[in-house]
Amino acid sequence: MSDLPEHVRRNREHWDELARNFVAAGERGWRNNTPNWGIFGVPESDVRMIPDDIAGKDAIELGCGTAYVSSWLARRGAHMVAIDNSEQQLATARRLQQEHGLDFPLIHGNAEQVNYPDGSFDFAISEYGACLWADPSLWVPEAARLLRSGGRLVFLTNSVLMTLCAPEEDDRAATDRLLRPQFGLYRVEWPTDDSVEFHLPHGGWIRLLRNSGFEVEDLIELYPPANAKTEYKFVTPEWARKWPCEEVWKVRKRG
Numbered sequence: 001m002s003d004l005p006e007h008v009r010r011n012r013e014h015w016d017e018l019a020r021n022f023v024a025a026g027e028r029g030w031r032n033n034t035p036n037w038g039i040f041g042v043p044e045s046d047v048r049m050i051p052d053d054i055a056g057k058d059a060i061e062l063g064c065g066t067a068y069v070s071s072w073l074a075r076r077g078a079h080m081v082a083i084d085n086s087e088q089q090l091a092t093a094r095r096l097q098q099e100h101g102l103d104f105p106l107i108h109g110n111a112e113q114v115n116y117p118d119g120s121f122d123f124a125i126s127e128y129g130a131c132l133w134a135d136p137s138l139w140v141p142e143a144a145r146l147l148r149s150g151g152r153l154v155f156l157t158n159s160v161l162m163t164l165c166a167p168e169e170d171d172r173a174a175t176d177r178l179l180r181p182q183f184g185l186y187r188v189e190w191p192t193d194d195s196v197e198f199h200l201p202h203g204g205w206i207r208l209l210r211n212s213g214f215e216v217e218d219l220i221e222l223y224p225p226a227n228a229k230t231e232y233k234f235v236t237p238e239w240a241r242k243w244p245c246e247e248v249w250k251v252r253k254r255g
């Protein structure tokens with residue numbers, strides 16, 4: 001633990017503490033084998049996070065939490081590996097694997113440094129996982145290393161606009177006010193807890209992804225479905241129907 005980078009150690013403590021609050025969502029995700037994404041449950045048909053040809057492919061989830069995303073991919077025939085920085089999150093994932101009769105490696109570790117050889121995977125995915133909590137200058141090149149030429153990386157995280165408008169208080173929702181500058185946006189800490197997040201403007205993502213060997217294929221700004229609700233307080237469906245609160249990047253490793 002002491003030799004972990006400071007942000008990884010802090011995020012490990014944060015997620016070990018928070019894990020109990022994510023058990024129910026994990027159970028729902030494992031039960032419901034119809035993929036939907038982000039805090040409003042945007043249907044897979046709108047986003048197409050999972051490639052049509054995933055069956056038989058080697059895939060890794062970076063920051064899997066309770067690993068419901070991995071369960072969806074495994075059921076579609078992917079050979080899954082899932083890594084997470086929190087043993088407590090993985091404890092839920094391990095129990096749910098047993099309950100649902102699915103078995104794939106669940107690795108306790110940091111997605112910035114994964115103990116697999118170069119070119120081990122065809123597909124990498126992260127939904128609010130390493131793509132939000134790990135340092136992009138480390139996890140993006142690591143994802144490129146792990147993928148084979150032509151392999152795809154797909155990740156979902158908060159939109160830039162959301163990050164600029166999100167109030168510091170836990171119980172307040174974003175308004176139409178920009179609350180922080182975009183220039184210099186990278187490592188973000190909130191006063192309400194001890195975690196460390198990473199948010200990049202679009203130019204920063206494009207430059208980092210391209211410099212790491214990826215071609216950007218798509219950037220999808222998510223639109224909440226009809227009757228969308230969320231238990232999260234930082235945004236309302238009304239806000240998220242005017243401005244994107246989440247975005248999905250789809251990139252492919254040059255080869």
Ligand SMILES: C[S@@+](CC[C@H](N)C(=O)[O-])C[C@H]1O[C@@H](n2cnc3c(N)ncnc32)[C@H](O)[C@@H]1O
Nearest residue numbers: 015063064065084085086110111127129133134
């Ligand atoms: C919000 S959960 C994401 C999982 C799931 N998709 C979800 O939305 O509940 C965030 C996860 O990222 C993990 N995480 C944070 N930093 C990480 C890192 N450096 N490497 C691997 N996992 C990390 C946390 O431990 C946590 O389980």
